[in-house]
Amino acid sequence: MHEYDLPGFHATPLRGTDHVTPLEDLLCALTPPLEYLASAPHQIARAALPLDALHAKIDRTSAVAADTRVRAALAEVRVLLDRLARRRGDGGTAPVPGGGAVSAPNAGEGMIASTETPAEVLRRMLDLVAMLKSLPPAESAPAGYARSAAPVGPQIEALHMPVQFVKGVGPRRAEQLAKLGIATVDDLLFHLAFRYEDRRDVRAINALRPGEEATVEAVLDSVQERWAGRGRRRILEAVATDSTGALTLVWYHQLRYFQARFRPGQRIFLHGRVEPLRQAALGRGLAPLRVIHPEIEILEGEERAEIGRVVPVYNTTAGIPGGAMRRLVHSAVEHYAARVPSALPAAVARRRGLCDLATALRDVHQPPPDADVAALNAATSPAHRAIVYDELFYLQLGMALKKSALAREPGIAFTVPAAQAARLAATLPFVLTAAQRRVIAEIERDMAAPRPMHRLVQGDVGSGKTIVALHAAAVAAESGYQVALMAPTELLAEQHCQTIRAFAAPIGLRVALLTGAVQGKLRGRTERAIARGDIDLVIGTHALIQEGVAFHRLGLGIIDEQHRFGVMQRATPKRHGTNPDILLMTATPIPRTLALTLYGDLDVSVLDELPPGRRPVVTRVYPQKQRERVLEIVRHELDAGRQAYVVCPLVSDSEKTDLLAATSMARDLAAGPLVGYRLGLVHGQMRADEKDEVMRRFRKGDHQVLVSTTVIEVGIDVPNATVMVIEHAEHFGLAQLHQLRGRVGRGAHRSLCFLVASYARGDQARERLRVMEETGDGFRIAEKDLELRGPGEFLGTRQSGLPDFRAASILRDGALVRAAQEDAVAWLAADPELRSAESAPLLEVLEDRWAGRLELARVG
Ligand code: ADP
Ligand code: MG
Numbered sequence: 036m037h038e039y040d041l042p043g044f045h046a047t048p049l050r051g052t053d054h055v056t057p058l059e060d061l062l063c064a065l066t067p068p069l070e071y072l073a074s075a076p077h078q079i080a081r082a083a084l085p086l087d088a089l090h091a092k093i094d095r096t097s098a099v100a101a102d103t104r105v106r107a108a109l110a111e112v113r114v115l116l117d118r119l120a121r122r123r124g125d126g127g128t129a130p131v132p133g134g135g136a137v138s139a140p141n142a143g144e145g146m147i148a149s150t151e152t153p154a155e156v157l158r159r160m161l162d163l164v165a166m167l168k169s170l171p172p173a174e175s176a177p178a179g180y181a182r183s184a185a186p187v188g189p190q191i192e193a194l195h196m197p198v199q200f201v202k203g204v205g206p207r208r209a210e211q212l213a214k215l216g217i218a219t220v221d222d223l224l225f226h227l228a229f230r231y232e233d234r235r236d237v238r239a240i241n242a243l244r245p246g247e248e249a250t251v252e253a254v255l256d257s258v259q260e261r262w263a264g265r266g267r268r269r270i271l272e273a274v275a276t277d278s279t280g281a282l283t284l285v286w287y288h289q290l291r292y293f294q295a296r297f298r299p300g301q302r303i304f305l306h307g308r309v310e311p312l313r314q315a316a317l318g319r320g321l322a323p324l325r326v327i328h329p330e331i332e333i334l335e336g337e338e339r340a341e342i343g344r345v346v347p348v349y350n351t352t353a354g355i356p357g358g359a360m361r362r363l364v365h366s367a368v369e370h371y372a373a374r375v376p377s378a379l380p381a382a383v384a385r386r387r388g389l390c391d392l393a394t395a396l397r398d399v400h401q402p403p404p405d406a407d408v409a410a411l412n413a414a415t416s417p418a419h420r421a422i423v424y425d426e427l428f429y430l431q432l433g434m435a436l437k438k439s440a441l442a443r444e445p446g447i448a449f450t451v452p453a454a455q456a457a458r459l460a461a462t463l464p465f466v467l468t469a470a471q472r473r474v475i476a477e478i479e480r481d482m483a484a485p486r487p488m489h490r491l492v493q494g495d496v497g498s499g500k501t502i503v504a505l506h507a508a509a510v511a512a513e514s515g516y517q518v519a520l521m522a523p524t525e526l527l528a529e530q531h532c533q534t535i536r537a538f539a540a541p542i543g544l545r546v547a548l549l550t551g552a553v554q555g556k557l558r559g560r561t562e563r564a565i566a567r568g569d570i571d572l573v574i575g576t577h578a579l580i581q582e583g584v585a586f587h588r589l590g591l592g593i594i595d596e597q598h599r600f601g602v603m604q605r606a607t608p609k610r611h612g613t614n615p616d617i618l619l620m621t622a623t624p625i626p627r628t629l630a631l632t633l634y635g636d637l638d639v640s641v642l643d644e645l646p647p648g649r650r651p652v653v654t655r656v657y658p659q660k661q662r663e664r665v666l667e668i669v670r671h672e673l674d675a676g677r678q679a680y681v682v683c684p685l686v687s688d689s690e691k692t693d694l695l696a697a698t699s700m701a702r703d704l705a706a707g708p709l710v711g712y713r714l715g716l717v718h719g720q721m722r723a724d725e726k727d728e729v730m731r732r733f734r735k736g737d738h739q740v741l742v743s744t745t746v747i748e749v750g751i752d753v754p755n756a757t758v759m760v761i762e763h764a765e766h767f768g769l770a771q772l773h774q775l776r777g778r779v780g781r782g783a784h785r786s787l788c789f790l791v792a793s794y795a796r797g798d799q800a801r802e803r804l805r806v807m808e809e810t811g812d813g814f815r816i817a818e819k820d821l822e823l824r825g826p827g828e829f830l831g832t833r834q835s836g837l838p839d840f841r842a843a844s845i846l847r848d849g850a851l852v853r854a855a856q857e858d859a860v861a862w863l864a865a866d867p868e869l870r871s872a873e874s875a876p877l878l879e880v881l882e883d884r885w886a887g888r889l890e891l892a893r894v895g
Contacts, residue, residue: 058105058167059388061092065112066164067850072119073157074627075643075814084120105170108163115160119153180377180384181391185875187376191883194221194374203366207354212363214352223367224375224396225422225841228347231402231411232306232332235343240280243309243324250306252334253277258297260290273297274322275305281322283312284329296333305329332357345402345411364400372396378876379428383858387424388417395421414847423843424851429884430838431852431859432877434635438489439863441636446487446614447590451479453513455542456506462541463502470644471499475506477640478618482510482591488616491634493624494642495813496777497649500620501531503642504593505538507618512544512571516590516615520574523596525550526727530752531595532574539572549575549584552724593618622777623770624813626821628849631856632838643814651811652780654788656764656804665760665789666708672758673712673739677784679758681742682775684766700762701742709740717743754782764790765800769820772807822846 068084090113097109151159183190198217199209217223238249253275263270271286271293284305286293307329312321335358351360377384377391384391390398398418402411410416414423456479460467467475474492481488494500508518520535522528532548539546547561547570564570568587573579580592592615619637630639657665669679681704683697701716715738717729733741734753741756759779764772772790780786790807794800806819826845845852862877863869869878 057096061096062168064092069160073161086120108167112163115156119156179390179394182381183376183378183876187876187879190374190376195219198223201367203363211352211354220371224371227399227842228349230348231408232346232348233408234346240277240282245309245311248308252304255297255299255301255303257299283321283325285325285327302334304332345406345408347400368396368400378880380873387854389421389424423848424855426843427851427855428859429881431635431856432881433885435859435863437636441489442486444487444614446485448485449482449510449514451483453510455513456509458542459506459509468644468646470642471503474503474640474642478507482616487614490638491619492640493621495624496622498642498645505535508572509544511591516588517586518572518591519579520593521577521579525552525576526730528575545571547573549573589615591616595620624817626818628845628852629826631852632845652776652786652788654808656790656792659793662791665791669758678756679740681760683744683762697744712739714740714742719744752781757784757786759788761790765792765794768824769806769816773813773816
């Protein structure tokens with residue numbers, strides 16, 4: 036059962052490179068899955084450990100290990116690995132089965148009893164890994180890492196020169212390159228190929244077999260458009276020949292484009308899957324094998340030199356043919372690659388097996404004859420790794436630096452433990468979950484320290500973030516400070532206020548709501564009370580900060596649903612008072628690599644446990660044509676006194692069209708399947724107060740059904756709503772579906788979620804939605820979503836706050852993200868202000884990177 040892959044594992048890129056010792060290779064492969072499992076112990080049962088690969092690496096390492104400590108540790112790792120693996124598929128945290136005696140030979144005395152829990156096994160393994168990592172580096176030096184010495188400024192300057200300085204780039208080319216976002220010399224140097232073609236294996240046509248993929252060098256004989264399929268459509272057909280035979284080429288689409296490109300007599304490279312020609316076509320004297328929509332490159336004179344090589348294929352633009360693009364990049368490499376500074380410390384390069392950037396750039400643009408094409412195409416070649424790691428290292432170093440600068444700023448040392456906060460736990464009608472207690476302890480530690488807290492709490496919908504926030508508020512209040520709690524919308528602020536008041540009253544915490552809806556005398560009175568310090572906790576929207584409400588003594592800012600605000604705004608509360616603590620909360624579980632990239636300058640706490648007794652929302656996917664059955668169940672629930680949501684997605688880019696869709700859906704429902712029930716409608720084009728009004732009425736039960744676009748996504752809490760119908764569910768991302776689904780299942784009654792979707796048989800959409808039927812685990816869903824849609828879409832493109840990487844990919848390079856973070860933090864710990872001589876070139880590159888693309892969408 037291979038349910039899903041560990042994030043980042045496939046990025047483990049050490050494919051047969053001589054830069055890396057077997058031990059380093061093993062540790063690189065072993066660490067990410069272990070760390071991942073350790074950060075999410077509830078996943079153990081589901082994780083598919085790549086056992087065979089790991090065992091092979093352990094064997095390889097043991098075979099060459101001279102050190103007895105290494106051999107003993109490896110033996111233990113082997114046993115523990117199997118023990119973990121045996122856990123697959125049988126959930127829970129019960130002791131690992133497998134019986135008493137440990138049968139491993141060479142088992143060291145550190146060996147733990149086989150009755151340990153998976154978490155304990157993991158911890159032991161991580162200890163072993165740490166021990167192995169701490170051993171002195173093996174004697175094998177990195178092959179050719181040439182570190183640049185400071186100053187590197189002049190080199191960096193040279194690389195920022197306009198791209199016209201590259202030989203072969205004139206004004207016209209420069210203009211064309213600008214369309215690809217290539218303005219400077221280093222833009223061109225780092226314009227990486229999106230694909231590599233293996234021309235080391237050029238085949239003769241008469242040796243081709245149906246079904247195989249092959250590259251052929253040939254001459255175009257004829258190019259002809261004709262009617263096909265009993266005259267129903269036009270196709271383009273060509274015959275290509277080499278000295279051994281002929282091959283038919285067929286195009287079905289973009290005929291005009293291809294027609295214009297090809298002329299008989301052209302020499303071409305073509306690549307594609309070879310298949311037999313159909314009988315009918317054979318009759319017309321065509322060659323017996325064909326390739327449909329082959330990839331074709333027209334050869335221009337000197338390119339013969341590229342036969343027998345691995346050739347990069349670049350993203351290009353109108354006016355620059357592929358071959359010309361290649362020549363431009365090569366020219367840049369020729370004259371400038373050697374000037375690209377490699378400032379990473381040599382020790383880091385050695386540990387990670389990295390070559391310098393000059394070498395890496397040459398290898399990605401002009402792969403050596405023995406290059407591994409698969410690795411190049413997967414962007415995991417040693418050269419790619421060096422470039423990607425370099426980029427990630429400066430991102431992480433910059434964030435670590437920001438974090439440590441923040442940690443040196445003066446902040447408030449709140450009194451902990453606080454009696455008021457302790458009373459809170461005692462007055463709750465429930466017991467805090469272990470996760471809540473852990474996160475509260477983390478927050479208290481931050482608050483007690485004389486530095487400003489910057490912590491993000493991640494917790495799935497319903498994991499109980501409100502209480503955690505309230506606890507922090509009580510701690511601040513006890514020390515005589517005020518707290519601002521900011522929600523994304525006025526309605527959510529009101530809702531928070533209602534729930535929080537109930538919990539706050541028994542402990543004497545004074546709470547006030549201050550939103551745009553609070554007007555007139557009440558507003559004046561509230562504002563004065565806040566300014567006098569008679570209010571402990573002010574609940575509102577971001578306007579609390581933006582409009583500069585005057586606090587008496589603000590000590591803590593809590594921002595709920597952080598991702599809604601975007602990264603841009605998260606630093607703003609700082610302007611008020613002196614460095615208040617900041618607590619961010621989000622219900623979007625963010626996979627670890629992404630969190631490191633986005634929030635590397637924050638501390639992160641995870642609420643990875645739901646309060647007991649939650650019943651999962653029963654989720655079912657229905658095809659569009661069974662929608663009537665779904666609505667029948669909805670009517671049944673409504674008749675039983677429950678309420679329902681019907682959600683329509685943003686199906687187009689035009690808000691108008693979406694509005695139409697939601698409006699007409701509401702009308703159709705009201706006139707048809709839900710006739711006689713009370714329906715309300717909210718959509719994105721309504722003013723905030725109009726939206727809030729409709730939702731308020733839904734909460735009160737005036738509306739039985741709320742038809743909406745996705746505006747209900749965050750936070751609304753109506754326990755009586757037990758059914759959700761999501762129309763056109765295939766248009767939603769999984770994480771978004773999960774958020775939406777979190778709106779039901781909040782009360783005592785069993786809840787249902789129906790995903791109504793259009794999909795073809797065997798469609799990916801069905802598979803994707805199946806994840807929603809199978810799990811309610813937000814982290815698992817988030818990982819799947821991230822994997823399927825990529826980070827930009829996952830976060831919502833508009834305010835993703837992601838740095839603009841030129842080579843790195845969060846999905847592919849998870850292992851390197853973690854490695855870079857580890858190294859950057861360690862480097863900074865040893866040289867906190869980057870003052871040492873070794874840090875000098877680092878600092879120069881860092882400043883350059885952060886002034887450029889990494890700084891995008893980030894604030895300090
Ligand atoms: P979210 O993390 O989505 O903001 P809330 O803080 O709104 O979650 O909590 C969801 C519900 O669970 C609330 O009704 C809250 O009172 C309740 N709750 C929170 N913590 C616990 C707990 N430890 N045990 C039982 N119920 C809890
Ligand atoms: Mg909440």
